[in-house]
Amino acid sequence: MPTSKNKKSIKVFISYRNIPHSKVEGDFLAKALKNEMSYEVFIDTQALKNKGGVKWAETIYDNIHTSDVLIVLLEPETHLSEWVQREIDVARGAHVSILPISIVADKELAKVLRDVQDKLAITEMQFLNFSSQAPNYSAIIESIESLSKKTRDTQKVWMDDLRDRRFLRKVTTPEPAYHTYEILPGRKICLAAGDMTEMPNIDVLVNTENNYMQMARIYESNVLSSVLRREGSLVKNGKIIEDTVQRELDQQIATGEGLGSRPIEIEQVIPTHAGHPRSQLVKNGARFIFHASTVYVHPRNRKVTPIQTDAGIQQTVHNCLNLLLEIHQNRGVISAPNTDRYAAEQKAVESYQPIKSIIFPLFGAGQGGRSTIEVAPPMLEAFKAFYLKHKKDADFPLESIHLCVFSELDVSIIETLMNDILE
Numbered sequence: 001m002p003t004s005k006n007k008k009s010i011k012v013f014i015s016y017r018n019i020p021h022s023k024v025e026g027d028f029l030a031k032a033l034k035n036e037m038s039y040e041v042f043i044d045t046q047a048l049k050n051k052g053g054v055k056w057a058e059t060i061y062d063n064i065h066t067s068d069v070l071i072v073l074l075e076p077e078t079h080l081s082e083w084v085q086r087e088i089d090v091a092r093g094a095h096v097s098i099l100p101i102s103i104v105a106d107k108e109l110a111k112v113l114r115d116v117q118d119k120l121a122i123t124e125m126q127f128l129n130f131s132s133q134a135p136n137y138s139a140i141i142e143s144i145e146s147l148s149k150k151t152r153d154t155q156k157v158w159m160d161d162l163r164d165r166r167f168l169r170k171v172t173t174p175e176p177a178y179h180t181y182e183i184l185p186g187r188k189i190c191l192a193a194g195d196m197t198e199m200p201n202i203d204v205l206v207n208t209e210n211n212y213m214q215m216a217r218i219y220e221s222n223v224l225s226s227v228l229r230r231e232g233s234l235v236k237n238g239k240i241i242e243d244t245v246q247r248e249l250d251q252q253i254a255t256g257e258g259l260g261s262r263p264i265e266i267e268q269v270i271p272t273h274a275g276h277p278r279s280q281l282v283k284n285g286a287r288f289i290f291h292a293s294t295v296y297v298h299p300r301n302r303k304v305t306p307i308q309t310d311a312g313i314q315q316t317v318h319n320c321l322n323l324l325l326e327i328h329q330n331r332g333v334i335s336a337p338n339t340d341r342y343a344a345e346q347k348a349v350e351s352y353q354p355i356k357s358i359i360f361p362l363f364g365a366g367q368g369g370r371s372t373i374e375v376a377p378p379m380l381e382a383f384k385a386f387y388l389k390h391k392k393d394a395d396f397p398l399e400s401i402h403l404c405v406f407s408e409l410d411v412s413i414i415e416t417l418m419n420d421i422l423e
Contacts, residue, residue: 010148013067013096014043015088020096022073025103028132029071029140037141042067044251057193064090066240067217068148072120074102074127079119088120097147100139101126126232129290151290156238174357175324176202176402179415183387189380189422192404196359197227201285204358205274206320210295210304211263213253213270215246224361232275232282242300244276248341249291255336263365268293269319271334273341287355288327288334292318294363306364310378317382320358321398325337325390328355328397354397359404372410373417381419398420 014030023308030043042063062072063385070091079086091098100122102113117123128139176199179191188259190197207228209215218240232245252270254263264270270293274286281289294307294316307313327334331352335341359373363379364370390396405414 010037010144011042011067012067012144013064013070013087013091014041014073015070015084016043016073017075017078017084018076022075022078022103025130025132028075028129028135029073032135033138033144036137037146048378055057060087061090061217062243062246064096065094066243067091067096068142068239070096070152072100072122074100074113074116075104076116078203079116085120087169088122088387092121095151097151097154098122098125099140099143099147100125102127102129103131103132105133109209135191152218152237152239176200176357177400179418181418182389183384187387187391188386188400189418190400190402191384191411191418192359193411194404194406195227196224196361196402196404197231197281199286199359199402201405202357202359203355204288204290204320204324206290206292206358206360207283208294208361209291210297210362211266211293212297213249213262213264213291213293214258215249215291228281231280232289234278235280243300244279245274245289247273248272251339251341252335255339262298263297264293266293266296266307267316267319269316269323271323272332290323290358292316292320292363300380306330306370308364313375314377314382314385315361317360317379317418318386320360321382321386321401322360322396324355325396328395356397356399357402358398358400359402361404362410372405372413376403376414376417377421379416384422 012030012033014026016026021216026043030041033039034041044060055349064087070087072078072084072088088098100113100117100120104113113127114123117127128143130136131139175194176192177188178193179192181187181189196202196205205228207215210224215229216223218226218230229243229245230240233240234242234244247270249270252272253264256270270291272289272291274281274289276282296307297303298305307316331349333342333345333349335345360379362372363374364375365372378401383403387398387401403414405411
């Protein structure tokens, strides 16, 4: 088998129809690519084996997003598998290159695979042949090497385009203190104008999340949740190497006291760090993300309902701000004991710096469907009430609370509301 120049940096996902022959061939190929080429290979027969309670669909789709190449094992009826169809669609949506491989030994039977490719909409590439009985890896390895580079180049262009399109949607230049009110000496409420993920040196970014705490797909949208997930990841040349924020959020739910499972309660807030130490968010100066449950997902029809009442909005704001004080008291420790992250946080206690700033989006607005004029007043009132409640606290670290909006229209609305509510 040939050697790979960049073998340890390539991830391969193997998609197959759930029948014995495909499983056997897929397992054989996966082990060969792992053992001989040191590729990272995901195939569910191995990756999800004996893992009870794993959310199969989420795990599978997330692994496609972080792969360089998706291999599709072709047989005459592969197109009948809904899973294969979904996996190809996810790969196509994430700009992951697709490599079709025939595992049919009969040459006459192999002729029908052209029709299978057509039905799976993957006719752009000539399929390769593979058999565990007489394995020949040269063409497969050559294709994986070439396609992995294509994936990374395409994803880099795509990610740059996502950022550009998000920038073009902005009406304002990112400004964390576009308009400021000093409630108490050294205690400010600020209107932030622009994209909160680009605001420099804000300690805590608040994310409006659904009650399942499943962040928006990295490559599928430009909503806040998606951008925080993407900008908090470890990215190399446009490729997501580590889905850091969602991974930590999952761990917090699994290990956190009173949590343990999804869905969580509306108004509840779960903290994570702002991503990988080399992520864009951390480079901007962010330290934590507070994931606030502000959208209820109906379990039957998957429709979403944003947080509805002023009291619910205010309680969620207070939960975020009280969590900030709790983390301050714990000197930056947010993880459950007996986790690797907890041990690292304990070592960093001596160098802990106070949390001085936090930035909020409008709860329930945007895709949540509620208007700025509805949700901003209770949020501003909650900010003001929190400052006044703690005005005599000697060890109160918070210096600025920012409410972030994205458009000029919202800027003018919030300025007026701040004048009315904060005077």
